[in-house]
Amino acid sequence: MRIISQLMAIPGVIAAGEYAFRGDRYSYEGHLTPESARMASILCRSNTLSINMQTEIFGSFSEDCGCKPAQGWIVRGRAITVCVIGNIFCFLQNKEGLLNDVMTVMRAKVGDIEGDMMKYMYAKIGGDVNEKLY
Amino acid sequence: MASILGEHLSKARMGDLMSLDHLMQVPGALAAFQYSDKGDLTQHVIREGTELTPQVLDLLAHTCVANVAIATMEARGWEALTGQQGFEPVQGFSLVGLDWSAVVGGNCGVVLRNRDVDYEAAFAALSQCKA
Numbered sequence: 001m002r003i004i005s006q007l008m009a010i011p012g013v014i015a016a017g018e019y020a021f022r023g024d025r026y027s028y029e030g031h032l033t034p035e036s037a038r039m040a041s042i043l044c045r046s047n048t049l050s051i052n053m054q055t056e057i058f059g060s061f062s063e064d065c066g067c068k069p070a071q072g073w074i075v076r077g078r079a080i081t082v083c084v085i086g087n088i089f090c091f092l093q094n095k096e097g098l099l100n101d102v103m104t105v106m107r108a109k110v111g112d113i114e115g116d117m118m119k120y121m122y123a124k125i126g127g128d129v130n131e132k133l134y
Numbered sequence: 135m136a137s138i139l140g141e142h143l144s145k146a147r148m149g150d151l152m153s154l155d156h157l158m159q160v161p162g163a164l165a166a167f168q169y170s171d172k173g174d175l176t177q178h179v180i181r182e183g184t185e186l187t188p189q190v191l192d193l194l195a196h197t198c199v200a201n202v203a204i205a206t207m208e209a210r211g212w213e214a215l216t217g218q219q220g221f222e223p224v225q226g227f228s229l230v231g232l233d234w235s236a237v238v239g240g241n242c243g244v245v246l247r248n249r250d251v252d253y254e255a256a257f258a259a260l261s262q263c264k265a
Contacts, residue, residue, distance in 0.1 A: 036216050054197045064185050067231030074228035075205045079220030099253050
């Protein structure tokens with residue numbers, strides 16, 4: 001299943017999409033008009049490039065700053081949160097637990113979580129993860 | 135007079151440090167900081183053994199002030215253009231790096247190790263932070 005469809009399957013996700021770092025191609029699912037999705041793609045790409053530039057500057061202050069390369073960003077609004085990892089964006093409601101779940105899925109698919117995502121999620125509970133899962 | 139002023143200042147500073155201590159309780163916290171409206175670092179706590187420095191935190195604070203300002207402009211424009219509400223006022227911002235994420239809200243921020251990160255706990259803690 002594509003990551004956008006996976007994100008849309010999570011209750012509380014309003015829309016999710018993917019944009020190209022170069023050019024104007026994008027795709028999306030959810031409650032956005034095609035024009036809104038186009039604007040969201042441009043906005044998210046622009047902000048992501050800006051964040052990348054900023055982390056490059058951090059790197060000049062500290063060689064091993066732990067921030068490069070940037071994975072993405074989150075804007076927490078009054079009732080809606082926008083998060084971006086890599087070239088994937090997601091609009092979601094501010095519901096308890098939702099942001100962490102969405103970020104875990106996004107980081108596992110396009111970000112820095114390596115290996116089994118379920119192991120990562122269960123690791124937060126503690127104890128023997130392998131025993132709980134398998 | 136001087137002692138009253140000193141007591142007042144020490145109480146204010148104590149409050150700041152308590153806020154930072156509260157932020158350092160967020161899972162995976164590597165550093166907590168407060169900053170002025172312009173982004174200048176005013177208070178900070180850094181966990182021992184991390185690569186973070188006050189200089190990086192100061193730059194991070196400036197970056198976050200700039201990003202929150204941009205996000206506010208975008209949120210306002212988005213609501214006006216699309217009619218979709220719920221973005222304003224922007225309550226917080228997070229920069230997600232490779233090893234850590236910086237989460238800011240109000241005039242406070244916390245740096246969290248990505249392995250242990252809990253964004254919602256961080257935003258909740260930041261809403262309590264008094265800078």
